[in-house]
Amino acid sequence: MILKSLLVTGGAGFIGSNFIRLFLDSHKEIDLINLDKLTYAGNLESLRDVESNLHYHFYRGDISDASLVGRLFHEWHFDAVVNFAAESHVDRSILGPQVFVDTNVRGTMTLLEAAREFGVDRFLQISTDEVYGSLGPSGKFKETTPISPNSPYSASKASADLLAKAWDKTFGLPTLITRCSNNYGPYQFPEKFIPLMIVNAMQDKVVPIYGDGMNVRDWIFVEDHCRAIETVLFNGKVGEVYNIGGSNEVHNIDMAKMILARLGKPESLLKYVTDRPGHDRRYAMDSSKIEVELGWKPCRSFEEGMAETMKWYLQNEKWWGRIISGEYQNYYRQQYGKER
Ligand code: NAD
Numbered sequence: 001m002i003l004k005s006l007l008v009t010g011g012a013g014f015i016g017s018n019f020i021r022l023f024l025d026s027h028k029e030i031d032l033i034n035l036d037k038l039t040y041a042g043n044l045e046s047l048r049d050v051e052s053n054l055h056y057h058f059y060r061g062d063i064s065d066a067s068l069v070g071r072l073f074h075e076w077h078f079d080a081v082v083n084f085a086a087e088s089h090v091d092r093s094i095l096g097p098q099v100f101v102d103t104n105v106r107g108t109m110t111l112l113e114a115a116r117e118f119g120v121d122r123f124l125q126i127s128t129d130e131v132y133g134s135l136g137p138s139g140k141f142k143e144t145t146p147i148s149p150n151s152p153y154s155a156s157k158a159s160a161d162l163l164a165k166a167w168d169k170t171f172g173l174p175t176l177i178t179r180c181s182n183n184y185g186p187y188q189f190p191e192k193f194i195p196l197m198i199v200n201a202m203q204d205k206v207v208p209i210y211g212d213g214m215n216v217r218d219w220i221f222v223e224d225h226c227r228a229i230e231t232v233l234f235n236g237k238v239g240e241v242y243n244i245g246g247s248n249e250v251h252n253i254d255m256a257k258m259i260l261a262r263l264g265k266p267e268s269l270l271k272y273v274t275d276r277p278g279h280d281r282r283y284a285m286d287s288s289k290i291e292v293e294l295g296w297k298p299c300r301s302f303e304e305g306m307a308e309t310m311k312w313y314l315q316n317e318k319w320w321g322r323i324i325s326g327e328y329q330n331y332y333r334q335q336y337g338k339e340r
């Protein structure tokens with residue numbers, strides 16, 4: 001693929017902004033167009049350092065807006081699309097599923113249709129391990145594991161994956177899908193577990209643990225995920241799915257205790273709260289396909305990644321302070337019926 005013009009959607013979010021920074025740094029001649037609606041999760045502060053790059057172009061808009069999407073395809077002649085744009089939080093999908101279907105399903109279809117009409121060399125759909133459902137105490141998700149989503153979020157992401165597959169099989173659109181495990185790192189919105197714990201503990205606020213705290217997630221540092229996406233974009237085989245994981249399974253309660261210990265905070269901040277409905281017990285990814293076929297593997301140890309992440313939140317209180325002061329308070333009040 002000769003890549004001159006790349007559409008990235010949802011680039012003002014957590015993973016998208018990390019991807020854009022990494023991509024612009026290593027590809028000096030490619031125009032990167034970031035289409036983002038700037039929902040509560042989108043934040044241009046996360047991209048301040050790339051704003052002046054002449055190859056970076058930002059458009060505010062909705063991926064479900066067919067006329068805007070069509071105009072951008074017409075103007076920029078995209079060679080490839082990386083679709084990060086999504087509603088991404090399971091708890092929010094339980095509170096209000098509609099927008100998850102609007103963006104994650106209808107939005108993805110709008111992009112697929114534009115890509116079909118105008119033609120692209122590659123359409124990379126960014127998906128998640130959550131589409132596979134929940135694991136018991138052993139085993140890992142492989143690309144061949146049947147999808148079996150449990151939350152409105154994961155159901156909407158699985159639907160998008162099926163659409164991407166269908167556009168490949170039926171219309172010959174060259175789509176690829178990556179499914180990654182839980183990411184952590186700089187610029188993650190503090191509603192997700194790791195940044196929520198860091199930010200709450202730093203303020204001596206309660207850290208909520210859902211259920212018995214024994215759910216397991218397979219954590220990967222965001223930059224390792226972004227490198228995997230770059231690898232699949234350039235070298236992945238069209239029509240294929242690639243699992244990406246950190247090979248780093250941690251029980252939630254152990255993660256919480258580790259973060260408190262690193263911050264020198266007492267375990268009395270931990271509070272067991274009512275479990276999330278339909279809470280998936282365990283995720284674990286088998287990444288052997290991308291490792292063997294494309295030569296990717298995570299570079300950052302959990303120790304290094306966590307140290308970098310905690311340092312970033314300690315040094316960037318301005319970034320998260322603005323977030324937790326307003327909109328997030330409303331969300332928390334709505335969810336738990338009380339102030340944080
Ligand atoms: P995020 O919530 O931090 O960011 C999502 C971005 O999409 C925001 O900038 C938001 O403004 C934008 N957006 C939302 N709706 C939009 C719309 N209709 N049109 C245009 N832009 C819109 O999410 P994230 O954690 O960065 O996740 C990015 C992608 O990676 C998602 O597709 C998610 O499903 C997937 N993923 C996330 C994880 C994780 O651990 N965070 C793991 C695997 C896969």
Ligand code: TYD
Pocket residue numbers: 089090091130182191192193194196208209210215216217252
């Ligand atoms: P989260 O970051 O929401 O990611 P996901 O649900 O997509 O895996 O949650 C990670 C794990 O942490 C999940 O098992 C739910 C749990 N959790 C808590 O125990 N307390 C919290 O306040 C949050 C947000 C999550």
